[in-house]
Amino acid sequence: MNETERLLRRQAEWQRERRSLTWPEKIRQAERVRATLEAFRAQRRHAVAVQPQDRRPPLGVPHETQ
Amino acid sequence: MRDACVISDYALFGAAAQMRYTEAVATLDADVLVAVPSPDRLDVLGPIYEYCRTRGYAPEGEAVRVGAWPVQFVPVFSELTREAVCAAETADFEGVPFRVVGAVHLAAIALSVGRAKDMARVLALLECGAVSAEAVRDLAQRHGLHEAWARFRSRFIDERD
Secondary structure (H helix, E strand, C coil): CCHHHHHHHHHHHHHHHHHCCCHHHHHHHHHHHHHHHHHHHHHHHHHHHHCCHHHCCCCCCCCCCC | CCCCCCCCEEEEECHHHHCCCCCCCCCCCEEEEEECCCCCCCCCCHHHHHHHHHCCCCEECCEEEECCEEEEEEECCCHHHHHHHHCCEEEEECCEEEEECCHHHHHHHHHHHCCHHHHHHHHHHHHCCCCCHHHHHHHHHHCCCHHHHHHHHHHHHCCCC
16 A cells, blocks of 8 residues: 555545534534634635735736736 | 413434434534424424523524534425434433434435535435435335435446445
8 A cells, every 4th residue: 555545544534534423523623613613714814905006007018018 | 382282392403413323523603404384484483582582592693602503494395304303313412312313314315405515414324324225215205306316326326336
């Protein structure tokens, strides 16, 4: 068995273990993931909000090309 | 809510219900199918929101915040979802009995909705052995989803073999 096969086997075993957790444990895992997702979303919203608008060329002005 | 006749029945579905069978999946809210006594009301969810509001559960967008989770109430929208609520199982959530849509109905509802994440849900339920392809096919066909099932099968099952 090579290293890749060992890695895949470990990954499959890990997935089986996660699947065999109780339902409440899995819901709690999802809660933690959700908190992270919401943080990412908030960060993205913030990044969009603070992006300076004046970097965009005015309509009708061709973009600079490199 | 059932005792107060705000709803006649309910069952958790979507990702939170899927997790009874598969590993945990990322989701932003909990989806609850509800059968209501007056489904023809224009504001069909109005009484549910009002009931929640009077008990301190605030609306949050299209959901109602309950503890850590925004809960989205979805009125039964087809014969399939009506059947899913009737046939729901009572699961135990840390000592609290909870009505949850069973695996075959979860798969068939996902098939009927048909977004990429719904296809992933059907596949996850099949791969973990919670449902058989035959059971999903039979339920899908009973609810007029022949074509959706055929598309899913050719894309994800036949291709895999």
